[in-house]
Amino acid sequence: MSENRCCPPPGNETSCCPPSPADVCGSSGKNSEVSAAEPTDDRPGYKLWPFVCGWQDSPAGRIPQIATRLTIADIIGRWQMRWGFGRARYSIAPGLYAIGSPSGDSPVLVTANYKMTFDIVRRDMHGHDVWLLVLDTKGVNVWCAAGKGTFGTDEILNQVHRANLGEVVNHRTLIVPQLGAPGVAAHKVRKACGFKVVYGPVRSRDLPDFLNNSMKVTPAMRRVTFSLSERLILTPVELVSMWRHILWSVLALFILGGIGPQIFSFSAASIRGSAAVAAGLVGLLTGAVIVPLLLPWLPGRAFAKKGAAAGLAAGVFGALVFIDSLRWLNTLALIMTITAISSWCAMHFTGSSTFTSPSGVEKEMRKAIPGQAAALLIGGLCWLASAF
Amino acid sequence: MPSLRYLENVVTLRLNAEKCIGCGMCAEVCPHGVFTIEEGKARLMDRNACIECGACAGNCPVEALSVKAGVGCASAIINGWLTGKQPSCDCGGSC
Numbered sequence: 001m002s003e004n005r006c007c008p009p010p011g012n013e014t015s016c017c018p019p020s021p022a023d024v025c026g027s028s029g030k031n032s033e034v035s036a037a038e039p040t041d042d043r044p045g046y047k048l049w050p051f052v053c054g055w056q057d058s059p060a061g062r063i064p065q066i067a068t069r070l071t072i073a074d075i076i077g078r079w080q081m082r083w084g085f086g087r088a089r090y091s092i093a094p095g096l097y098a099i100g101s102p103s104g105d106s107p108v109l110v111t112a113n114y115k116m117t118f119d120i121v122r123r124d125m126h127g128h129d130v131w132l133l134v135l136d137t138k139g140v141n142v143w144c145a146a147g148k149g150t151f152g153t154d155e156i157l158n159q160v161h162r163a164n165l166g167e168v169v170n171h172r173t174l175i176v177p178q179l180g181a182p183g184v185a186a187h188k189v190r191k192a193c194g195f196k197v198v199y200g201p202v203r204s205r206d207l208p209d210f211l212n213n214s215m216k217v218t219p220a221m222r223r224v225t226f227s228l229s230e231r232l233i234l235t236p237v238e239l240v241s242m243w244r245h246i247l248w249s250v251l252a253l254f255i256l257g258g259i260g261p262q263i264f265s266f267s268a269a270s271i272r273g274s275a276a277v278a279a280g281l282v283g284l285l286t287g288a289v290i291v292p293l294l295l296p297w298l299p300g301r302a303f304a305k306k307g308a309a310a311g312l313a314a315g316v317f318g319a320l321v322f323i324d325s326l327r328w329l330n331t332l333a334l335i336m337t338i339t340a341i342s343s344w345c346a347m348h349f350t351g352s353s354t355f356t357s358p359s360g361v362e363k364e365m366r367k368a369i370p371g372q373a374a375a376l377l378i379g380g381l382c383w384l385a386s387a388f
Numbered sequence: 389m390p391s392l393r394y395l396e397n398v399v400t401l402r403l404n405a406e407k408c409i410g411c412g413m414c415a416e417v418c419p420h421g422v423f424t425i426e427e428g429k430a431r432l433m434d435r436n437a438c439i440e441c442g443a444c445a446g447n448c449p450v451e452a453l454s455v456k457a458g459v460g461c462a463s464a465i466i467n468g469w470l471t472g473k474q475p476s477c478d479c480g481g482s483c
Contacts, residue, residue, distance in 0.1 A: 144459075146443075147458075148476075178419065181417035181441075181443035181446070182442045184447070185446045185447055187447070187449040199416055202419060222416070222419065223419060223421060224419035224420060295392065301393060301394055302395060347462045348462045348463055351459070351461030351464065353392075354419075354439075355394050355437070357394060357395075357398060357399050357438060358456070358457075358458035358459060358460045359398045359399050359440060360395040360399070360460065361460045361461065361465055362465050363395060
């Protein structure tokens with residue numbers, strides 16, 4: 001960091017001056033081969049991305065220089081992703097970008113074209129001069145794209161070639177995020193294009209230490225974690241992704257709730273239907289929110305088991321709260337359905353977790369799904385029977 | 389906090405110690421510290437921590453590692469059962 005300006009570091013601005021373009025770009029000011037981006041840089045058929053703040057000259061032509069300060073729009077966009085809105089189109093154009101004012105000796109970082117990933121990397125690289133080679137992962141993050149192979153050897157070769165990277169830099173090293181490794185074969189990249197792959201840290205926030213420390217990765221930088229905040233931030237998108245199932249279930253519960261001695265009753269539909277929807281929501285929130293939060297402390301290894309345990313506790317608690325108004329059939333229905341739904345939702349959190357293997361998930365599903373189905377069926381029948 | 393561990397003895401990871409040249413790539417790419425390098429050879433230090441991501445096998449230059457790689461995601465596995473294809477994570481954006 002070579003900044004010695006009147007502006008305080010990001011986060012505690014006291015508005016002594018508006019950020020200068022160089023500040024937004026995080027430029028070190030060492031390199032004069034940078035020009036600012038102007039609105040007139042739009043070309044017929046092309047619109048400049050808002051994060052492009054300048055142009056960096058290189059032997060392979062001018063490369064867009066990107067801002068290292070995120071804007072309000074970037075932050076709103078990130079929250080939209082966390083809540084699952086418009087995830088299918090949150091990508092940026094792949095290719096080579098400049099952060100700061102890199103030269104031919106500057107390191108090359110490889111990343112995905114999911115905009116949230118791209119934003120986090122450029123923010124974390126504030127004050128550094130590096131090249132950023134963005135792969136076309138169809139707007140998917142590095143780890144998931146590596147699992148599918150879109151973040152992989154072929155796409156690295158493709159983008160290295162398209163960007164003429166061999167002309168832009170003098171060295172032959174690519175820094176690939178460690179979680180990209182499932183899609184990349186380092187020895188094949190080297191053989192095909194001459195660039196040596198160095199696997200950098202798992203988390204982008206460790207990149208400054210990694211770069212300042214002659215590309216040494218500490219064991220902690222290599223390990224994937226699943227902390228409370230990491231689990232919490234993944235829960236909204238799980239809930240939102242289920243909204244279709246939730247709507248259909250609510251409709252079905254109101255219709256089934258009306259069935260009774262008078263064949264169909266609208267008052268029963270509203271009273272019994274609401275009670276069933278409430279029970280369903282308790283199961284959903286227990287499995288999709290409470291289980292992720294309490295994951296390390298719930299009994300068992302299988303997520304379905306943890307979900308069932310939490311659901312059983314929630315069901316028994318609900319039965320005790322309404323002990324005066326519930327008949328035994330309702331009580332049984334309440335406990336069985338909440339347990340089943342919670343177990344099912346918790347089992348689906350395996351997809352968000354960082355420590356489950358496909359073999360293990362398949363094993364627990366084969367065991368758990370028959371039990372979940374049986375509990376839901378028994379609970380549902382008890383509930384229907386309780387109307388008569 | 390108790391550490392997060394998944395099911396024991398389920399993963400398909402295999403190491404052929406005879407082929408191994410001890411280059412250390414597997415230990416470098418593994419996100420769960422499954423490998424250690426001892427006396428010029430890789431060793432499975434914590435096989436049950438493996439998530440079958442496939443990074444080690446793909447980066448092994450001498451094919452000393454094998455694993456049935458995939459994603460540990462229930463929705464993906466259900467997709468696989470329903471479509472008869474490989475489990476896929478294209479599950480409505482949740483992963």
